[in-house]
Amino acid sequence: xxxxxxxxxxxxxxxxxxxxxxxxxxxxxxxxxxxxxxxxxxxxxxxxxxxxxxxxxxxxxxxxxxxxxxxxxxxxxxxxxxxxxxxxxxxxxxxxxxxxxxxxxxxxxxxxxxxxxxxxxxxxxxxxxxxxxxxxxxxxxxxxxxxxxxxxxxxxxxxxxxxxxxxxxxxxxxxxxxxxxxxxxxxxxxxxxxxxxxxxxxxxxxxxxxxxxxxxxxxxxxxxxxxxxxxxxxxxxxxxxxxxxxxxxxxxxxxxxx
Ligand SMILES: Nc1ncnc2c1ncn2[C@@H]1O[C@H](COP(=O)(O)OP(=O)(O)OP(=O)(O)O)[C@@H](O)[C@H]1O
Numbered sequence: 001x002x003x004x005x006x007x008x009x010x011x012x013x014x015x016x017x018x019x020x021x022x023x024x025x026x027x028x029x030x031x032x033x034x035x036x037x038x039x040x041x042x043x044x045x046x047x048x049x050x051x052x053x054x055x056x057x058x059x060x061x062x063x064x065x066x067x068x069x070x071x072x073x074x075x076x077x078x079x080x081x082x083x084x085x086x087x088x089x090x091x092x093x094x095x096x097x098x099x100x101x102x103x104x105x106x107x108x109x110x111x112x113x114x115x116x117x118x119x120x121x122x123x124x125x126x127x128x129x130x131x132x133x134x135x136x137x138x139x140x141x142x143x144x145x146x147x148x149x150x151x152x153x154x155x156x157x158x159x160x161x162x163x164x165x166x167x168x169x170x171x172x173x174x175x176x177x178x179x180x181x182x183x184x185x186x187x188x189x190x191x192x193x194x195x196x197x198x199x200x201x202x203x204x205x206x207x208x209x210x211x212x213x214x215x216x217x218x219x220x221x222x223x224x225x226x227x228x229x230x231x232x233x234x235x236x237x238x239x240x241x242x243x244x245x246x247x248x249x250x251x252x253x254x255x256x257x258x
Pocket of ligand 1: 028031032033051052053054055056057058059060
């Protein structure tokens with residue numbers, strides 16, 4: 001799907017980890033939100049990134065996607081040190097993310113929201129879009145199951161539709177690596193299944209995904225591998241079956257839903 005994967009076979013062999021975090025720490029004053037965290041994301045996998053409330057998951061996404069730099073540590077994307085690069089530079093390299101709190105432009109249609117996500121310096125008029133931008137936005141609309149809502153405003157969408165719009169806006173930047181923050185929150189189990197199908201189809205198209213969610217059933221059913229953090233530190237890294245049975249994980253969740 002993406003135009004960002006332009007590496008030769010040799011380069012790919014050296015950089016088969018799409019993303020590598022080494023000793024990443026993020027402090028907010030006296031609060032250490034992410035604490036000496038290291039992990040890798042492999043090409044083409046769907047990685048779950050879980051942990052109790054306040055464990056540092058969103059802050060890790062913020063550091064990787066360039067919302068703010070880590071306090072220390074290194075973030076490498078396809079073999080290149082991208083630590084502290086701003087969000088627009090990382091988007092150009094192929095990293096996109098969705099947010100827990102949706103932030104669509106409510107005075108624009110669903111189609112315009114997706115089209116605008118493709119234009120780096122947002123031109124706030126669809127008439128300025130090139131025909132291929134609109135065509136691509138229509139393709140994405142269809143891809144995320146919003147074709148019947150294309151000309152509606154975001155505030156007319158049901159909750160599951162807003163989530164799909166959030167994914168569609170991220171797809172507008174043509175990512176290689178998609179970081180998804182809590183995609184299952186507020187969805188029915190049927191909607192979780194449909195969202196799972198969407199993410200699997202994106203992976204089939206060559207995308208790599210990292211997904212945060214508190215819905216353990218939905219998440220562990222979706223992912224190939226799971227990283228678990230607690231108080232900003234990694235406490236487990238394994239398959240969904242290994243994570244379900246890991247005593248350290250069960251303790252971190254204090255009998256939560258695992
Ligand atoms: N901008 C900020 N300023 C100060 N502290 C922050 C900031 N952002 C996050 N924190 C703190 O950092 C810690 C980690 O927060 P973060 O939102 O990354 O956790 P999380 O694992 O994503 O939690 P949740 O599952 O509840 O979304 C928390 O103690 C939080 O209060």
